Amino acid sequence: MSVIEEQILAQIKRYETIIIHRHQRPDPDAFGSQLGLKAILEASFPEKKIYAVGKAVPGLAWMSEDDEFMDEVPDKAYRDALVIVVDTANAPRIDDQRWPNGLEMIKIDHHPNDEPYGDWQWVEAGKSATSTMIYEFYEALKDQGLVMTAKAARLLYIGIVGDTGRFMYSMDKETFRVVSELFGYPFDYEAVLHHMSTISENAAKLSGYVLQNLTILPSGFAYLVLSKALLEEFNLQDSGTAFVVPLPATIDKVKAWAIFEEQDEGNYRVRLRSRSIVINKIANQFEGGGHPMASGAWAQTPQDIERLINILDTALLAQNGVSEDGSGTN
Numbered sequence: 001m002s003v004i005e006e007q008i009l010a011q012i013k014r015y016e017t018i019i020i021h022r023h024q025r026p027d028p029d030a031f032g033s034q035l036g037l038k039a040i041l042e043a044s045f046p047e048k049k050i051y052a053v054g055k056a057v058p059g060l061a062w063m064s065e066d067d068e069f070m071d072e073v074p075d076k077a078y079r080d081a082l083v084i085v086v087d088t089a090n091a092p093r094i095d096d097q098r099w100p101n102g103l104e105m106i107k108i109d110h111h112p113n114d115e116p117y118g119d120w121q122w123v124e125a126g127k128s129a130t131s132t133m134i135y136e137f138y139e140a141l142k143d144q145g146l147v148m149t150a151k152a153a154r155l156l157y158i159g160i161v162g163d164t165g166r167f168m169y170s171m172d173k174e175t176f177r178v179v180s181e182l183f184g185y186p187f188d189y190e191a192v193l194h195h196m197s198t199i200s201e202n203a204a205k206l207s208g209y210v211l212q213n214l215t216i217l218p219s220g221f222a223y224l225v226l227s228k229a230l231l232e233e234f235n236l237q238d239s240g241t242a243f244v245v246p247l248p249a250t251i252d253k254v255k256a257w258a259i260f261e262e263q264d265e266g267n268y269r270v271r272l273r274s275r276s277i278v279i280n281k282i283a284n285q286f287e288g289g290g291h292p293m294a295s296g297a298w299a300q301t302p303q304d305i306e307r308l309i310n311i312l313d314t315a316l317l318a319q320n321g322v323s324e325d326g327s328g329t330n
């Protein structure tokens, strides 16, 4: 156990009100680590008020078994609260910008620590998911009052399944060990996997469109722009398109890829993935960031899209040992 985990528990014990935040546009690990930590703390300290805040995402409402998906928290609750932010590398991406109103703040995350905000930081960029860390936090300190429940175990399992792409990426012995511990709690694993492996009929049709229309460059870089009009045609919104992001990985010659999703404001959310070059530094140049092989960014204009495609294509060509004019370098 590291000192920081003990310091975090000591802070939790000091406060009556604890408000847990996570990032905007949450994914299963953001919700899993947030709601999983909330469930652990509620079971461990029934006398404390524990809140989970941020915008509810209808597509992920199934993760919560409570009627109230996210908590409504009055401003005054922050006055004497401890704030914990999970799974969020950069402060501007924290959902619910009231987080600085708490008395003290703790960051728990598994992204590179590009922005070390908060009074305490427990950041381990090598971890498969923030949900993995939350289980380890419980495990390290169970002798000091932390209690695990089936509800928390289910949420953490969902987070790990989400961030590892159903155990395909960032997997290691430790993550399998944590998953095997989580399997010791009674929840319906198969129902969770079913939820995370099936998509609506419209989504399946969009998947077909993505595979048919992906542009694959000779470097192994692939991309596709999903316009708002197209998403409307498939009756899907940007928040319901996460399932298309891993699809290019099924094509053997694709080494890195970007899916551009047009927003109401006319700009584009960019979802970047790689199994070759490191992409988070490139994402940093476009208001983004994330993991070395899975990042997000923004393109404000079609010119930004072109520029980003160019940078990624050139980086792959360089990695392949081909210079921009097409001649080989090794």
Ligand code: AMP
Pocket (backbone or CB within 6 Å): 023, 027, 089, 090, 093, 111, 270, 271, 272, 287, 288, 289, 290, 291, 294, 295, 296, 297, 298
């Ligand atoms: P996504 O493509 O939205 O699934 O995000 C992939 C990874 O990049 C996740 O770990 C996100 O937290 C991170 N990420 C996405 N968008 C951004 C952004 N604009 N800035 C920093 N990190 C991001």
